[in-house]
Each structure stands twice: as C-alpha cells, then as structure tokens.
Amino acid sequence: PPVSPRISVPDADAAERTRQQPLPPKPPLDLLAELTNTPPPAQTPVRTAVRRFKIWTPLVILLLIVFAVVQFVRPLPDAQLTMTSAPDFTFDGAAPQLPWPSEGQGMITVSGLGTVGRFGEEKPVPIASVTKSMTAYIIMRDHPMKVGSKGASIRVDDLAEKEGGYNKAGKDESTVDTIKAGQSLSQKDALSAVMIPSANNVARLLARWDAGSEAAFVKKMNDTAKQLGMTNTTYTDPSGLTATTVSTAADQVKLATELVKDPALVEITKQPYWYDSTGHKWLNYNTLVPFNGAIGIKTGSTSKAGGNLLFAAVKDVGGTKQTIVGAVFGQHKAISILDLVNKVSKDVLLATRKSLTSQTVIKKGDVVGYVDDGLGGKDPVVATKDLTVAGWSSLKVAISLTAGGGKLPHSAKAGTVVGKLTVGSGTGQVSAPVALQKDLAEPGFGAKLTRLG
Structure with missing residues (x-):
C-alpha cells in the first residue's frame, strides 16, 4: 500500500519556551533545597536583618576607610x-592746655601721632612768606638733592638782579641784593636765600628756572596743594607777597609734615644764618632755631597777614624721635609782628614738648x-x-x-x-x-x- 508522507508537527510547549525570557537564577537556599529536597528556611525579620548586615557592613567599612584617607590627605x-x-x-589724663595767643589761628601736631591742640577760626588768610615753604618743597621734590650736596646750578637772570634792589626801593620786600645777572647759584644757596632771609627775588627766580614762568609754577603750587589735601589754600605767587595767596594753619601743617621728611631741606631750614658767595651773613627770621630741637621752617609777615610762623622741632621720647609740626598765623598786636609770632610760637612749642611722654x-x-x-x-x-x-x-x-x-x-x-x-x-x-x-x-x-x- 502507498506510504503516506510524514508531517512534523512543532512542539507547542517548546515554541512557547523560545519566546520566553530565561528564568532568573533561584536563591542559593532554594537551589540547595531542590538538591536536598529540603525546603528553604522561612524568612523572618531577624534573618532579613542578618542578611542585610552581611551585605552592607563590608560596603560601609570600605566607605569609611575611603573617607578617612581623603580627610587625612586633604590640604590643611x-x-x-x-x-x-x-x-x-x-x-591717662586730660588733654594738654596749650598757651595759645588771643588772636589769629594755630595748630600743632606730632607727626604720626595726631593733633596736640588747635585754636582760632580755620579760615583762609594771607600767609605772606610762609608761601615759600611750598616753593621750596616743589623745588626739592622735582630736583632731589642729597645732604651735603650743592644740587643743580641756577643762572641768575636780569630780573632777579633788578628785584634784588626792591628792599631799598620803597617796595617793602625782603630780597637778597648781592646776586648779579650771569652769576650761577647752587640749588642749596638759592633755597637758603629763600628759606633763611626770605628772598622774594630768589623765590621768583626758582619758579622761572623750574617751570619756565612764574604763572606755570603757581599752577604747580596749586596742583600740589590739592594732592596734599590742602583744601583751603590758594597760591597766586611763589613768594607770598600778594595778599591773594591764602591758606590756613591746618593746611600749612599738612605741607610741613611732608616737607620735614626731606633731610636736605631740613638741613637748610634749621640753620640760624646763611653766608652768601660774597661772605655776607644773612640771619634767619625764625628765631626758634636752633633751640629746643627746632628745625625750621618759615616766617611770613605783611601788614595784611600779620606775623606768621610755620615751625617744626624734634624730641627724643621713649627711645623714639618725634617730630613736632605747628603753625601760628595772624599776629598783629605788637610793633614787631615777627617778634610776637616767634614768642607765642615758642611758648606753644615748649608746652607741647613738655606734654610729650612715653608709656x-x-x-x-x-x-x-x-x-x-x-x-x-x-x-x-x-x-x-x-x-x-x-x-x-x-x-x-x-x-x-x-x-x-x-x-x-x-x-x-x-x-x-x-x-x-x-x-x-x-x-x-x-x-x-x-x-x-x-x-x-x-x-x-x-x-x-x-x-x-
């Protein structure tokens, strides 16, 4: 009889298994139970805690070790x-009571420590030849000179010689009349003429030599005043002859505090007299020097300004060298206003020196x-x-x-x-x-x- 063809029918269960994902492995205890035909132990809270402890403890210990190492090696x-x-x-104690005069204005300080005292209304007033302190400061700032040096050479022009005669021409000026046109003045001698006998003609000569003209130098003076915080000061000439050059005691003390930092300039201002090239002896109008540690700085007097003095002195206190800087302006109540301002300034200086102590x-x-x-x-x-x-x-x-x-x-x-x-x-x-x-x-x-x- 004919043989019928054999038809293979796929196993439905096998096909189904191929479409399923593999089963996850059973826990070790379940596998062990299958092999031994022993059912796994029942889960209890204690068994769960023990199992979690065994799993997490090594991880926590590892993290603690890593944390400790990191903390130890971190930069301090x-x-x-x-x-x-x-x-x-x-x-201790009350502020010093200084013997200030009954008129004008004044101030006295110790550099780096503070203000010892002040009096009078702080308003701009004519300061006369105290103006020359700014003239000298700018010359030394822009043309530095060492102690013992003569500094730059300055040619005397015709105008400086002519103005030298103003002290005898009814112009009521303080000048040095021994300089001649074509002559060369050393910077030190020129500044000595300005700061000791208060030579107006040499102050104006220095202005022209430094800036080219007196007007240009006056601009430098006002610019410098602003830089030093001298807010109540206006300069209109390099000598102080004009009454429109005004300032206050407080402003001039600011300038003097900077000026005394230049040892070459102080070497000039502390001298009681100066000899010019002809051998003539010129006295310093500031009679405080060289007594009681006084080292300058500049007098100034006119009928409008009265007697004015910007002064400085040094004193050793407690093993340190202290610099006293003061100003007294507007002294009119005497025949000789310069003698008066020197006297009252001396009284204030001596009282300040006495008040200085150390602790x-x-x-x-x-x-x-x-x-x-x-x-x-x-x-x-x-x-x-x-x-x-x-x-x-x-x-x-x-x-x-x-x-x-x-x-x-x-x-x-x-x-x-x-x-x-x-x-x-x-x-x-x-x-x-x-x-x-x-x-x-x-x-x-x-x-x-x-x-x-």
Whole structure:
C-alpha cells in the first residue's frame, strides 16, 4: 500500500519556551533545597536583618576607610593670626592746655601721632612768606638733592638782579641784593636765600628756572596743594607777597609734615644764618632755631597777614624721635609782628614738648594673640620686646597685629617669629616681632578626620 508522507508537527510547549525570557537564577537556599529536597528556611525579620548586615557592613567599612584617607590627605586650611590684646591704648589724663595767643589761628601736631591742640577760626588768610615753604618743597621734590650736596646750578637772570634792589626801593620786600645777572647759584644757596632771609627775588627766580614762568609754577603750587589735601589754600605767587595767596594753619601743617621728611631741606631750614658767595651773613627770621630741637621752617609777615610762623622741632621720647609740626598765623598786636609770632610760637612749642611722654603699652612676653590652625587649635603668640610709645595725656593710639610674609606655618618650634605687633602710626609708630609661646604642632588625625568643609 502507498506510504503516506510524514508531517512534523512543532512542539507547542517548546515554541512557547523560545519566546520566553530565561528564568532568573533561584536563591542559593532554594537551589540547595531542590538538591536536598529540603525546603528553604522561612524568612523572618531577624534573618532579613542578618542578611542585610552581611551585605552592607563590608560596603560601609570600605566607605569609611575611603573617607578617612581623603580627610587625612586633604590640604590643611590656611592658619590665621588673631589678636587678643586691646585694639587701642589711651594715655591717662586730660588733654594738654596749650598757651595759645588771643588772636589769629594755630595748630600743632606730632607727626604720626595726631593733633596736640588747635585754636582760632580755620579760615583762609594771607600767609605772606610762609608761601615759600611750598616753593621750596616743589623745588626739592622735582630736583632731589642729597645732604651735603650743592644740587643743580641756577643762572641768575636780569630780573632777579633788578628785584634784588626792591628792599631799598620803597617796595617793602625782603630780597637778597648781592646776586648779579650771569652769576650761577647752587640749588642749596638759592633755597637758603629763600628759606633763611626770605628772598622774594630768589623765590621768583626758582619758579622761572623750574617751570619756565612764574604763572606755570603757581599752577604747580596749586596742583600740589590739592594732592596734599590742602583744601583751603590758594597760591597766586611763589613768594607770598600778594595778599591773594591764602591758606590756613591746618593746611600749612599738612605741607610741613611732608616737607620735614626731606633731610636736605631740613638741613637748610634749621640753620640760624646763611653766608652768601660774597661772605655776607644773612640771619634767619625764625628765631626758634636752633633751640629746643627746632628745625625750621618759615616766617611770613605783611601788614595784611600779620606775623606768621610755620615751625617744626624734634624730641627724643621713649627711645623714639618725634617730630613736632605747628603753625601760628595772624599776629598783629605788637610793633614787631615777627617778634610776637616767634614768642607765642615758642611758648606753644615748649608746652607741647613738655606734654610729650612715653608709656610701655605691651611688655615682653605678654600674650597678644594666637595662631588658629583652622581645625580648632589655638596656639598663643607673645611680644618679643617691650613696646613703648610716645604720646600725651588723653591720646588714643591704635594697636594692630599682622602676619609675617608668606603663609603661617602649621608646625614650628617655640620662639618662631610669625608676625608683628604695631602701636601707633606714621613716624610715631613702634613695632615688635611676635613669636610662638610654645611648639606649634600640626593638627592630629582626630582633628583632620572630624573637620567639616
């Protein structure tokens, strides 16, 4: 009989299995139960907690190790120097009572420390030949000269010779009449003529020599006054002969404070007299020099201005050299207004010198601050010497602590200098290094581990 063809019918179950995803592996306990025909233990909260503990504990330990390593190797924060002493110190007692005159205006200061006293209405008034202080300041600023040097050579022009005769021509001017056209004056001699016998003709000669014209020099004078903060000052000539050149005692003290910083100029202003090239002796109208430490600066007098004096002196106080700068303007109540202003200025200067004293503000070994390592460590620092500051009763001086150059160390031996303590300001300030009181150790592992931020 004929053989029927064999037809293969696909296994439905197998086809279905090929379309399904593989089954996930069973838990170890279930597999073990199949192999041993033992059912897995029932899940309980305790068994679940134990299993989670076994899984997470190694991970947590690893994370803690990584955290500890990171904390240990992280750069340390910058150490900071912090002051613990008072930020200022005030001398005991009431402010000094100075013997000011009954007219005019005045002011006296100690450079870098402050104003000792002042009187009168602070209003612009004619200052006469005190004007020459600005003329001399600009010449020395723009043509520096060392102590002992003669400086630049200045040719005397015809106008300077002509104006030299104004002291005898009824013009009521102070001049030097021994200079001749074509002659050369040294810078030192020219400034001596201006600052000692108050030569108007030489002041104007210097202006022309420096700026090309007197008008151009006057502009420099006013520009310089603005730079120095002399807000109540107007210059109209380099000698001060004109009454339109006005200023205040306070403004001129600002100028004088800068002027006395030039030792070559002070070497001129502190002289009681000057000899010119002909051998003539010219006296200084400022009779305060050279007594009581006086070092200048300039007188000025006219019928409108009265007697005026801008003066300076030095005094050693507590091992420091203090510079006193003062001005008294507008003295009219005497036949000789120059004698009067010299006298009242001397009285004020002597009283100020007497009021100056010194006091130890910080003693050697005093704890003045600490080094903060940023992780909770605070290591004390001490002054390495006594700090004695000059002043007068009621004066308040500032105290500051600053770190040395570069970053503060995180570890150092006791006695290592880490900063500087300063009392006062300007030329009156004193300072001393500060050092570690004990060994400074780097923050320990615990401090590094627990730090935040």
